[in-house]
Amino acid sequence: MPELPEVETVVRDLRPHLAGRRLCTVAAGDRPLRRAFAPEWAERLRRRRVRDVRRRGKWILLDLDAGSLVVHLGMTGQLTIGPAARPLENHTHLRIGLSGGRELRFRDVRRFGSVTLFDQPADLDAFLADRLGPEPWDLTPAEWRAALSATSRPLKAVLLDQAVVAGVGNIYADESLFVAKLPPTLRGCDTTPRQAERLRRAIPEVLETAIDRRGSSIRDYIGGSGDRGSYQREFRVYGRFGEPCLRCQTSIARIRLAGRSTHYCPKCQGEA
DNA sequence: CCGACGTCCTGCTAGC
DNA sequence: TGCTAGCAGGACGTCG
Numbered sequence: 001m002p003e004l005p006e007v008e009t010v011v012r013d014l015r016p017h018l019a020g021r022r023l024c025t026v027a028a029g030d031r032p033l034r035r036a037f038a039p040e041w042a043e044r045l046r047r048r049r050v051r052d053v054r055r056r057g058k059w060i061l062l063d064l065d066a067g068s069l070v071v072h073l074g075m076t077g078q079l080t081i082g083p084a085a086r087p088l089e090n091h092t093h094l095r096i097g098l099s100g101g102r103e104l105r106f107r108d109v110r111r112f113g114s115v116t117l118f119d120q121p122a123d124l125d126a127f128l129a130d131r132l133g134p135e136p137w138d139l140t141p142a143e144w145r146a147a148l149s150a151t152s153r154p155l156k157a158v159l160l161d162q163a164v165v166a167g168v169g170n171i172y173a174d175e176s177l178f179v180a181k182l183p184p185t186l187r188g189c190d191t192t193p194r195q196a197e198r199l200r201r202a203i204p205e206v207l208e209t210a211i212d213r214r215g216s217s218i219r220d221y222i223g224g225s226g227d228r229g230s231y232q233r234e235f236r237v238y239g240r241f242g243e244p245c246l247r248c249q250t251s252i253a254r255i256r257l258a259g260r261s262t263h264y265c266p267k268c269q270g271e272a
Numbered sequence: 273c274c275g276a277c278g279t280c281c282t283g284c285t286a287g288c
Numbered sequence: 289t290g291c292t293a294g295c296a297g298g299a300c301g302t303c304g
Binding site: 034091108111 | 276277278281
């Protein structure tokens with residue numbers, strides 16, 4: 001579910017509550033996640049202290065005084081902090097009691113998410129470097145153009161490729177393409193430098209506004225304090241199949257691309 | 273090597 | 289009303 005703005009919101013919500021806290025109790029469920037949570041990690045995590053909470057792409061990094069706990073929310077993951085005594089929701093896979101009496105919880109209905117412990121910073125760095133390209137703000141015009149010219153894939157597929165640019169998912173790919181006025185089907189290698197630059201600039205523009213709104217809550221997503229986002233009210237194409245384009249009134253189209261539902265305006269995005 | 277596609281899992285809803 | 293096919297903010301393994 002969550003893309004960069006949602007993950008960033010969770011990190012910002014959690015940081016003030018987690019930084020400096022000690023992990024006092026760790027209780028993991030036994031249902032398998034995308035990556036197995038090793039049972040011995042529970043004992044190893046106890047008494048460690050949280051130094052900082054960071055985000056890289058869609059990954060949440062809890063840096064400890066030794067090692068890092070790395071969380072991916074998958075499609076339906078929720079990482080929340082609140083009173084230890086709050087009602088326990090189903091599909092809660094991990095509970096970490098903190099000094100100060102609050103409890104961090106990982107809940108994930110579909111279990112596409114994961115919680116992994118890295119003891120060595122070098123291992124974590126390698127793990128992230130293996131699968132993630134630059135953050136959208138660090139993507140340079142030259143490397144973006146190079147990535148596009150090297151592939152025959154459609155722009156939609158390139159945007160979803162975390163190794164090219166980290167953090168963009170299905171919603172913000174569609175929204176960025178609308179802002180850039182480019183068809184999602186346009187092949188990377190057929191993109192002109194001007195078009196490439198429009199898209200490169202559209203991505204942070206869309207993401208920054210979404211972060212301001214605390215992300216998009218369609219069904220499962222909630223922030224680290226349980227609050228919903230509101231950017232879904234500002235979607236220009238995503239989820240608006242058949243509705244009028246806010247710019248030109250043309251009916252928003254929906255196709256299947258890169259295995260994902262893809263929304264666009266046939267007129268504004270140049271496929272009239 | 274690259275790119276397209278299936279799979280993991282549960283829950284909700286549109287449509288019969 | 290009740291059932292079922294299809295779909296959902298992601299990542300990754302496999303296959304051609």
